[in-house]
Every structure is written in C-alpha cells, then in structure tokens.
Amino acid sequence: MIEVSSLTKRYGSVLAVDDLSFRAEPGRVTGFLGPNGAGKTTTLRALVALLHPTSGDTRILGRHYPELEDPIRTVGAILEANAFHPGRTGRNHLRTIASAGGIGDARVDQALELVDLTAAANRRVKGYSLGMKQRLSLAGALLGDPQVLVLDEPANGLDPQGVRWLRDLLRALAVEGRTVLVSSHVLTEMAQLADDVVIIAKGRLMTQAPMADVLAGGGRGTRVRSPESDRLVAALVQAGIQARQLDDGALTADAEPARIGELAAAERIVLHELVAQSESLEDVFLELTEGASTPS
Amino acid sequence: MRILASELVKLRTIRTTYVLLLGSVLLSGGVAAGLVGSGSVDRKDEDPALALGQGASFGTIFVAVIGILIVTNEYRHGTIMSTFLTEPRRVRILVTKLAAAAIVGLAFAVTALGVAAAVALPWLAARDEALRLDGQALEAVGRVLLVFVLTAVFGAALGAIVQSQVGAIVGYFIWILVVESLITVVSGLLLTDLDEPDPVSKFLPGSSLGGIIGGEGSEFVLNGGGAAVLALGYAIALSALGALAITRRDP
Numbered sequence: 001m002i003e004v005s006s007l008t009k010r011y012g013s014v015l016a017v018d019d020l021s022f023r024a025e026p027g028r029v030t031g032f033l034g035p036n037g038a039g040k041t042t043t044l045r046a047l048v049a050l051l052h053p054t055s056g057d058t059r060i061l062g063r064h065y066p067e068l069e070d071p072i073r074t075v076g077a078i079l080e081a082n083a084f085h086p087g088r089t090g091r092n093h094l095r096t097i098a099s100a101g102g103i104g105d106a107r108v109d110q111a112l113e114l115v116d117l118t119a120a121a122n123r124r125v126k127g128y129s130l131g132m133k134q135r136l137s138l139a140g141a142l143l144g145d146p147q148v149l150v151l152d153e154p155a156n157g158l159d160p161q162g163v164r165w166l167r168d169l170l171r172a173l174a175v176e177g178r179t180v181l182v183s184s185h186v187l188t189e190m191a192q193l194a195d196d197v198v199i200i201a202k203g204r205l206m207t208q209a210p211m212a213d214v215l216a217g218g219g220r221g222t223r224v225r226s227p228e229s230d231r232l233v234a235a236l237v238q239a240g241i242q243a244r245q246l247d248d249g250a251l252t253a254d255a256e257p258a259r260i261g262e263l264a265a266a267e268r269i270v271l272h273e274l275v276a277q278s279e280s281l282e283d284v285f286l287e288l289t290e291g292a293s294t295p296s
Numbered sequence: 297m298r299i300l301a302s303e304l305v306k307l308r309t310i311r312t313t314y315v316l317l318l319g320s321v322l323l324s325g326g327v328a329a330g331l332v333g334s335g336s337v338d339r340k341d342e343d344p345a346l347a348l349g350q351g352a353s354f355g356t357i358f359v360a361v362i363g364i365l366i367v368t369n370e371y372r373h374g375t376i377m378s379t380f381l382t383e384p385r386r387v388r389i390l391v392t393k394l395a396a397a398a399i400v401g402l403a404f405a406v407t408a409l410g411v412a413a414a415v416a417l418p419w420l421a422a423r424d425e426a427l428r429l430d431g432q433a434l435e436a437v438g439r440v441l442l443v444f445v446l447t448a449v450f451g452a453a454l455g456a457i458v459q460s461q462v463g464a465i466v467g468y469f470i471w472i473l474v475v476e477s478l479i480t481v482v483s484g485l486l487l488t489d490l491d492e493p494d495p496v497s498k499f500l501p502g503s504s505l506g507g508i509i510g511g512e513g514s515e516f517v518l519n520g521g522g523a524a525v526l527a528l529g530y531a532i533a534l535s536a537l538g539a540l541a542i543t544r545r546d547p
Contacts, residue, residue, distance in 0.1 A: 045546075048381055048384075049380070049384045050377055050380055050381075050546060050547060051546040052546060065384055066384035066385060068384075071381060071382065071383075071384060072381055072382050075381075077381055079377050080374045080377060082374065083373065083374030083375050083377055083378060084373060084374075084375065085306075085310055085369060085373045085375060086373070087310050087311055087312070088309050088310055089309070092305070092309035093375075095305050095309070096302050096305050096306050096309070096375070096378075097302070097378050097382060099298060099301045099302040099305050100298055100299050100301070100302035100379070100382035100383065101298065101382055102298050140378060
C-alpha cells in the first residue's frame with residue numbers, strides 16, 4: 001500500500017507537484033500516467049525520501065520511507081534508468097546494493113537469472129544496451145524480494161518482447177499480493193498492464209480510477225457519415241445529442257449507434273457510415289490532460 | 297556495518313581504485329629510490345625514517361582523489377540514489393563513507409610505506425647504513441599512517457560538500473597548490489619578511505596535513521602533534537559541512 005497525501009513540491013517558482021493525493025493498493029498494478037514534466041518522477045522520488053517535499057506526506061505500508069526497518073527488503077525502486085558506474089560489471093553493481101541490505105550473492109545470481117542477464121553478468125555496464133540497463137535496474141529493485149515496487153518508466157528502452165516480458169512479470173508480482181506502482185508516458189503499455197490508473201498533469205491529479213472504469217467512463221460515441229451532414233447535425237442537436245464535425249467529413253456523436261440510426265430513419269436522412277466508437281486510453285488521457293500540457 | 301561492507305565492495309569493483317593505488321606505490325617507491333640514491337637519506341640524517349616517510353607521503357595526492365571519488369562517483373553516475381535507498385538516513389551514509397575513506401587511506405599508507413621500505417632498507421643496508429627500527433622509526437610510521445587517513449577523510453568530506461566530481465578534484469588541487477601558497481606569500485608580504493615564517497599559513501588545512509609529517513625542525517609548519525590536532529579539527533569541520541550539504545541537497 002502506497003499513500004500520497006497532499007504532496008506538494010516547489011522548485012523556485014515552478015510547482016512540480018501540486019497538492020497531489022492518491023493511493024496504490026496491494027495486489028494491483030497501479031499505472032502512474034502523465035505527460036513528460038507532469039511531476040511523475042518528482043512524486044516517486046518523494047515517496048522514497050530522495051527529495052524533501054515542500055509539504056504533504058507520503059507513506060509506504062503506513063510508514064515514511066526512512067522509518068522502514070529494512071528499506072530495500074520492503075521497497076524495490078527504479079528512479080533512473082542509467083544509474084550505474086560504467087566500469088562496474090552488472091553483477092558487481094548488484095553486489096553493492098545487496099551487501100548494503102545484508103543480501104547474499106546467491107540472491108544476486110537469482111535476480112540476474114530473473115532478468116535474463118546471467119550471460120552478461122560479468123561484463124562491464126558501459127557495454128550494456130539500454131534494455132539491458134533497464135533490466136539490471138529491475139534486478140536491483142527485486143533483490144530484496146520487496147512487498148512494494150516503485151518503478152519510474154521501467155519499460156523505456158525495452159523492445160516489444162521486453163515490454164511483454166515486463167508486463168507479465170509485474171502482473172505476476174501483483175498477483176502475489178505486492179503493491180506495484182509504475183509510471184509511464186506510453187499509454188498502450190498501460191492499457192494492458194495496469195489495474196488502476198492515476199493520471200496527473202502539471203503536478204495535479206486528473207483522475208484516479210480502475211482502468212476499466214476509465215476506459216468505460218470515457219464515454220462511447222458513434223462515428224456517423226451522411227451526405228446530408230447539416231440536416232443530420234440539426235436533427236441530433238434537436239434530440240439533445242452533441243455532435244462534432246471531423247476533418248474527413250464524418251461526425252462523432254455522443255450517443256449509441258442504434259439511437260442515431262433510428263433518428264436518421266425518422267428524419268429520412270441517408271447514412272453512409274454508422275460505427276460504434278469506444279475511446280482508447282489515449283483519447284481519455286488526451287482529454288483529461290488537455291490544456292494542462294503543452295505539446296513539445 | 298552492512299553499508300560499510302557495501303562501500304568497500306564499491307571500491308573493490310572499479311579499476312580507478314587500483315590505478316590510484318598503483319600511482320601511489322610507484323610514486324612512493326620512486327621517491328624512496330631518489331632519496332636513498334641521491335644520498336639525502338643516510339646515517340647522518342637526524343631522522344632517516346621520517347625522511348623516508350615524507351617521501352612515501354607523496355602518495356597522499358592519490359588518497360585525496362580516492363576520498364573525493366568515494367562520494368562524487370556516486371553523484372556523477374547516479375548510484376547515490378540506490379545508496380540512499382539502502383540507508384535513507386544520509387548522515388549515516390556520509391559517516392560510513394568517511395570510515396571507508398579512512399580504511400582506504402590506511403591501506404594506501406601501508407602499501408606506500410611497504411614499497412618505500414622495500415626499496416630503501418636493503419639499499420641502505422648494502423651501503424652499510426642500515427636503518428634502525430627504533431621508536432623514532434615507529435613514530436615516523438605512525439605519522440605517515442595518520443596523514444594518509446586524514447587526507448582521505450578530507451577528500452571524502454570535500455566530495456560531500458561539493459558533490460561535483462570535477463569541481464571537487466580541481467578545487468582540492470587549486471586550494472593545495474595555489475590558494476595556500478598565495479595566502480602564504482600575501483601574509484608574508486603584509487605581516488613579516490618573506491624569509492621568515494608568517495604567522496598565518498601554518499594554520500591552513502594543507503599545511504596542517506603537511507605538518508603531521510614535517511613538524512619539529514621546521515618553523516614554517518606546526519610541530520607534528522599540533523598539526524595533527526589541527527588537521528583533525530579541519531576533518532571534523534569539513535565533515536560537518538559535508539553532512540549539511542548531503543542532507544540539504546537532494547540528488
């Protein structure tokens with residue numbers, strides 16, 4: 001269980017995180033989403049006491065991170081994809097962390113095996129690909145067999161097989177009852193991974209909900225095309241249905257296809273296309289963060 | 297103790313440690329050979345063991361660097377974050393790093409002395425000027441150990457204050473080689489004649505380290521004991537500043 005309560009972090013005049021509150025529950029993967037610069041990394045660093053919040057509170061299993069008795073056996077974290085001494089081997093990198101947590105070399109080898117780095121274990125990290133570095137970071141986070149995982153963009157640099165592998169691994173860890181909080185700006189990854197989503201933009205909470213609700217609650221619309229577009233819009237508006245003209249000449253209307261079809265039949269309007277639309281996570285995301293983010 | 301073990305693993309698993317150790321060994325051995333070969337050290341010397349120890353202490357420049365690296369390597373490569381995850385109480389991390397620096401300083405001192413002795417002792421014996429391993433020699437050994445340990449601690453504390461690797465290393469050498477000399481010259485010009493010892497410079501941090509192995513005979517540094525106390529004071533003050541910096545400034 002992870003709790004963030006009214007977290008605020010100000011850097012000079014920039015409000016990186018603004019009164020943010022959310023929870024991540026055990027046994028579930030919580031996706032932490034937001035555009036670049038939304039404050040995801042700042043929030044995750046505050047969780048593990050790597051930065052001093054301006055105000056607010058973060059707790060893991062009911063305690064502040066520095067109060068945890070055996071922090072790396074309780075929380076596994078990735079905060080930076082490339083945090084290694086380049087001249088150290090992958091195995092030795094893990095040994096530096098393991099020895100600090102009183103974890104033996106046998107577990108180091110297990111973790112290497114788990115992320116499929118056994119063959120590269122004795123090579124220096126500077127020769128690793130981005131994906132290998134990402135997997136090494138993950139091995140570091142898993143060393144202490146922690147109950148809680150805090151992962152900042154763990155899928156960055158992974159190839160499609162790697163992303164699928166990560167998804168299966170994180171799902172399996174959550175099924176075992178662990179709390180998994182994982183940030184990403186890549187939505188397609190999340191749609192298939194997360195049970196819950198927390199979406200932030202400009203440091204503020206946009207929504208927190210189960211993934212299924214976010215996708216359903218995004219509303220269903222209908223894509224409809226007619227040679228008599230103007231008459232159709234008038235009919236829809238009269239029926240109290242909102243409609244929007246699309247670039248390709250079609251409309252999207254906020255109603256079920258059946259209702260629109262019946263309406264068009266009653267008004268004797270010819271339709272060329274009538275398709276149910278379910279919004280993707282991407283649509284929901286863009287809607288929720290619209291105005292709060294500036295495209296870069 | 298676990299985090300100390302981790303610090304020692306960190307040191308043992310990068311090449312830089314061994315490169316610096318090699319540098320220290322070569323320099324100490326070379327200086328010892330120079331001292332004996334040129335006849336600067338012989339039986340007539342008041343304290344030949346101390347002269348050899350001073351030669352071995354050139355290796356402290358490598359120990360200063362490794363002390364700095366113990367802290368700044370972690371900031372440079374981002375590993376400071378996993379270090380803070382293993383022990384979120386940052387002052388403990390700093391104290392552990394200072395202890396690791398002291399241990400490395402000791403190890404460098406022992407190797408530097410060993411090499412200097414291996415070069416000088418048989419050579420002097422062959423010239424029939426064998427060095428007596430008496431109380432004076434033991435004291436020289438103790439002074440060398442102390443100057444290596446304190447230099448390493450200075451380095452680690454400075455690393456915690458500055459955090460930037462280049463900044464700390466460049467800053468250290470500019471201070472030792474330029475700033476202290478400038479202060480000496482200026483205070484000499486203002487306060488005394490240049491050929492007399494000025495009243496300020498012997499209290500500077502670099503001079504306090506040098507005084508540990510210089511001492512006694514020289515008027516330009518404090519005597520060994522005074523210098524050691526002063527250097528220890530500086531080490532504590534720098535460490536306190538380092539603790540402040542490491543807790544205040546987030547990685």
